Amino acid sequence: MTLLGxxxxxxxxxxxxxxxxxxxxxxxxxxxxxxxxKVQLMAENAKDMxxxxxxxxxxxxxxxxxxxxxxxxxxxxxxxxxxxxxxPVGAFSASTTRPNGMRVAQxxxxxxxxxxxxxxxxxxxxxxxxxxxxxxxxxILRGGSEAxxxxxxxxxxxxxxxxxxxxxxxxxxxxxxxxxxxxxxLITLTEYIDxxxxxxxxxxxxxxxxxxxxPLLKHLEGNCHVYLDAAADLGxxxxxxxxxxxxxxGICGAxxxxxxxxxIAASILPRLGKTLTDKGVELRGCEQTRRLLxxxxxxxxxxxxxxYLAPILAxxxxxxxDDAMDHIARYSSxxxxxxxxxxLPAATRFQREVDSSSVYVNLPTCFADGFEYxxxxxxxxxxxxxxxxGPVGLDGLTTMKWVLVGDGQLRG
Amino acid sequence: MTLLGxxxxxxxxxxxxxxxxxxxxxxxxxxxxxxxxKVQLMAENAKDMxxxxxxxxxxxxxxxxxxxxxxxxxxxxxxxxxxxxxxPVGAFSASTTRPNGMRVAQxxxxxxxxxxxxxxxxxxxxxxxxxxxxxxxxxILRGGSEAxxxxxxxxxxxxxxxxxxxxxxxxxxxxxxxxxxxxxxLITLTEYIDxxxxxxxxxxxxxxxxxxxxPLLKHLEGNCHVYLDAAADLGxxxxxxxxxxxxxxGICGAxxxxxxxxxIAASILPRLGKTLTDKGVELRGCEQTRRLLxxxxxxxxxxxxxxYLAPILAxxxxxxxDDAMDHIARYSSxxxxxxxxxxLPAATRFQREVDSSSVYVNLPTCFADGFEYxxxxxxxxxxxxxxxxGPVGLDGLTTMKWVLVGDGQLRG
Numbered sequence: 001m002t003l004l005g006x007x008x009x010x011x012x013x014x015x016x017x018x019x020x021x022x023x024x025x026x027x028x029x030x031x032x033x034x035x036x037x038k039v040q041l042m043a044e045n046a047k048d049m050x051x052x053x054x055x056x057x058x059x060x061x062x063x064x065x066x067x068x069x070x071x072x073x074x075x076x077x078x079x080x081x082x083x084x085x086x087x088p089v090g091a092f093s094a095s096t097t098r099p100n101g102m103r104v105a106q107x108x109x110x111x112x113x114x115x116x117x118x119x120x121x122x123x124x125x126x127x128x129x130x131x132x133x134x135x136x137x138x139x140i141l142r143g144g145s146e147a148x149x150x151x152x153x154x155x156x157x158x159x160x161x162x163x164x165x166x167x168x169x170x171x172x173x174x175x176x177x178x179x180x181x182x183x184x185x186l187i188t189l190t191e192y193i194d195x196x197x198x199x200x201x202x203x204x205x206x207x208x209x210x211x212x213x214x215p216l217l218k219h220l221e222g223n224c225h226v227y228l229d230a231a232a233d234l235g236x237x238x239x240x241x242x243x244x245x246x247x248x249x250g251i252c253g254a255x256x257x258x259x260x261x262x263x264i265a266a267s268i269l270p271r272l273g274k275t276l277t278d279k280g281v282e283l284r285g286c287e288q289t290r291r292l293l294x295x296x297x298x299x300x301x302x303x304x305x306x307x308y309l310a311p312i313l314a315x316x317x318x319x320x321x322d323d324a325m326d327h328i329a330r331y332s333s334x335x336x337x338x339x340x341x342x343x344l345p346a347a348t349r350f351q352r353e354v355d356s357s358s359v360y361v362n363l364p365t366c367f368a369d370g371f372e373y374x375x376x377x378x379x380x381x382x383x384x385x386x387x388x389x390g391p392v393g394l395d396g397l398t399t400m401k402w403v404l405v406g407d408g409q410l411r412g
Numbered sequence: 413m414t415l416l417g418x419x420x421x422x423x424x425x426x427x428x429x430x431x432x433x434x435x436x437x438x439x440x441x442x443x444x445x446x447x448x449x450k451v452q453l454m455a456e457n458a459k460d461m462x463x464x465x466x467x468x469x470x471x472x473x474x475x476x477x478x479x480x481x482x483x484x485x486x487x488x489x490x491x492x493x494x495x496x497x498x499x500p501v502g503a504f505s506a507s508t509t510r511p512n513g514m515r516v517a518q519x520x521x522x523x524x525x526x527x528x529x530x531x532x533x534x535x536x537x538x539x540x541x542x543x544x545x546x547x548x549x550x551x552i553l554r555g556g557s558e559a560x561x562x563x564x565x566x567x568x569x570x571x572x573x574x575x576x577x578x579x580x581x582x583x584x585x586x587x588x589x590x591x592x593x594x595x596x597x598l599i600t601l602t603e604y605i606d607x608x609x610x611x612x613x614x615x616x617x618x619x620x621x622x623x624x625x626x627p628l629l630k631h632l633e634g635n636c637h638v639y640l641d642a643a644a645d646l647g648x649x650x651x652x653x654x655x656x657x658x659x660x661x662g663i664c665g666a667x668x669x670x671x672x673x674x675x676i677a678a679s680i681l682p683r684l685g686k687t688l689t690d691k692g693v694e695l696r697g698c699e700q701t702r703r704l705l706x707x708x709x710x711x712x713x714x715x716x717x718x719x720y721l722a723p724i725l726a727x728x729x730x731x732x733x734d735d736a737m738d739h740i741a742r743y744s745s746x747x748x749x750x751x752x753x754x755x756l757p758a759a760t761r762f763q764r765e766v767d768s769s770s771v772y773v774n775l776p777t778c779f780a781d782g783f784e785y786x787x788x789x790x791x792x793x794x795x796x797x798x799x800x801x802g803p804v805g806l807d808g809l810t811t812m813k814w815v816l817v818g819d820g821q822l823r824g
Binding site for chain 2: 215351356361
């Protein structure tokens with residue numbers, strides 16, 4: 001691991017000043033080579049699939065592990081899209097001139113060396129490597145052992161693409177071992193790794209956070225709320241709540257608890273409850289909710305803090321905007337919350353006072369996604385407070401340095 | 413500590429939405445009360461001074477510990493200046509409108525709860541509390557045991573000021589114990605503390621970094637370089653080098669190694685060497701340097717990596733801009749470096765390729781300071797790569813949340 005770290009640190013110096021053209025060329029070359037080597041890649045993937053089947057991996061997991069012609073084409077398209085995005089590196093902030101005449105500005109620069117620790121999906125190998133490369137960083141990739149052969153093969157394609165564009169081969173390195181100790185080493189190599197982006201379930205992230213010395217740009221959980229205010233438009237409220245819950249159950253932006261102002265509960269909940277029940281969503285409600293929705297089970301204290309990632313919804317009736325915000329302050333994971341209201345004061349207060357990484361007005365929480373925000377791509381959604389909060393695009397993989405230009409001004 | 417953490421977390425919620433006026437009022441009230449309570453504060457400080465003298469504290473340390481009428485007035489002035497600065501909280505980034513009509517922006521918000529761990533100077537208590545309060549955070553202050561009575565007394569003044577402005581008393585808490593274990597607890601209270609700003613020497617920071625679970629906004633060391641390029645103006649080169657070394661020996665922006673292009677070494681070094689020697693600076697040079705400066709001692713490998721913080725300077729002659737940047741890449745602590753040159757290509761390459769938090773052209777490194785950059789105030793100079801690099805002002809004590817406004821747009 002130390003050798004990989006040293007190689008990455010050296011490569012990072014070259015990557016820092018690589019031109020936007022060289023980086024785009026490398027990404028395009030990778031796309032080309034991915035398509036050319038489809039057959040070999042699928043053959044390597046078949047080894048992983050056979051082992052995974054023998055180990056009795058669940059069908060959903062097998063599905064995520066598989067590389068088909070279609071998934072390889074989609075990876076190549078992703079690479080081409082990232083190639084075409086503007087280079088984030090080298091952008092200058094507006095400069096100010098100080099009273100003594102020296103100019104002060106900030107310049108966007110890469111973070112340095114980024115480690116990615118992820119679970120089984122091999123497409124993350126391409127996706128994460130491409131975003132880190134585009135932002136001028138060197139990358140060390142450590143995928144799940146289930147995808148080992150696939151990841152090593154994809155790593156070779158990436159390094160060929162780097163060579164095609166004249167960039168250092170060590171700019172992207174795939175860890176060539178399934179040894180678990182490698183992860184423990186990666187997260188403590190503060191000398192060689194500047195930040196780790198872990199991608200995986202809550203248990204992986206919690207485990208890494210407990211032992212990491214390298215800063216983590218991490219995603220924990222999304223216990224997201226939609227609050228239907230007394231001044232909500234009932235049509236929008238119904239559609240937003242349904243979309244927030246059912247667009248996809250497994251995403252971190254899925255609504256997990258619905259809060260409804262008591263004034264509109266009787267007007268909205270029966271119809272909304274029916275739509276959700278018809279879609280197969282299990283409802284769990286507070287006492288008042290259950291009077292309006294007999295099909296709802298009893299919501300316990302635990303329900304309010306649970307990220308279901310499943311067709312289950314907790315519902316609570318509240319007496320005011322303040323009660324709704326108190327509930328959110330207490331139970332939310334500070335990921336994404338939304339208010340549905342036509343009242344400007346209510347919208348303003350909610351957006352100002354709710355302390356989550358994304359706070360919406362009249363939108364379903366399932367919009368929490370870098371593409372939807374216009375970032376073009378995302379490495380993940382950060383639940384950190386510092387550096388980058390919410391969807392993280394290329395800018396989140398960079399930092400700023402101060403650049404001052406003078407003409408011999410002295411201090412004191 | 414857990415109780416302090418809980419109280420801080422509760423206070424942070426109120427502080428998040430405190431108006432700019434309330435925060436400014438609190439700071440002005442603190443300034444007023446500081447001046448009113450001068451006598452009592454000096455009496456409390458005298459207890460610390462007596463104990464420090466009995467423990468044989470060095471005169472320089474005693475000096476930093478002392479609270480005089482003058483230092484109290486200067487603290488009050490600092491408070492008034494921070495009161496008058498614009499409120500960083502609530503600023504919106506330019507918003508974009510997505511193709512579906514929803515508006516996406518970012519809003520500047522406080523980090524939450526900030527812990528400050530610092531050594532003996534009691535003025536840090538006022539200064540750090542004021543900056544954290546202005547940026548809408550709740551703060552827990554843990555000063556050195558030498559300043560215990562002074563800090564507790566200053567903490568009371570701060571809490572009176574908060575009460576005067578109707579802000580929660582727990583928005584600023586001074587840890588009421590000198591127990592060393594308190595620090596160990598503070599740096600691991602991830603549930604209640606969002607970031608720790610340690611202020612002190614390298615040994616303190618290294619010790620904290622080894623055990624911290626809460627992110628640190630930290631300052632390690634400033635091994636700063638000035639490079640006199642072949643195309644340097646010799647007059648500027650002389651004055652910049654002298655200022656960079658001698659403005660103040662003990663600041664992190666002081667030049668520790670001077671790199672000189674071989675082409676100009678004979679024209680500049682004799683005069684520059686004489687100026688520095690006359691000012692009492694000990695010179696340590698490479699072999700070539702010593703041929704031009706007989707008074708210079710031999711610089712060893714260790715000198716290149718040393719932050720002297722003293723009237724000592726290492727000097728090395730290099731053959732090219734690339735050699736200078738290689739030296740910096742190898743030995744610099746990535747704090748502040750400067751090139752002196754009249755060549756635009758050399759200035760551009762240096763500023764782009766040197767990977768330090770501040771990179772200057774034709775300026776002495778001793779400008780590394782938030783006031784000089786126009787930040788109005790600084791909590792410190794960060795040697796982190798993420799979140800905030802270089803001088804950290806009020807913005808560095810805040811973060812951004814995403815705010816989206818729609819009108820019922822749905823996903824998918």
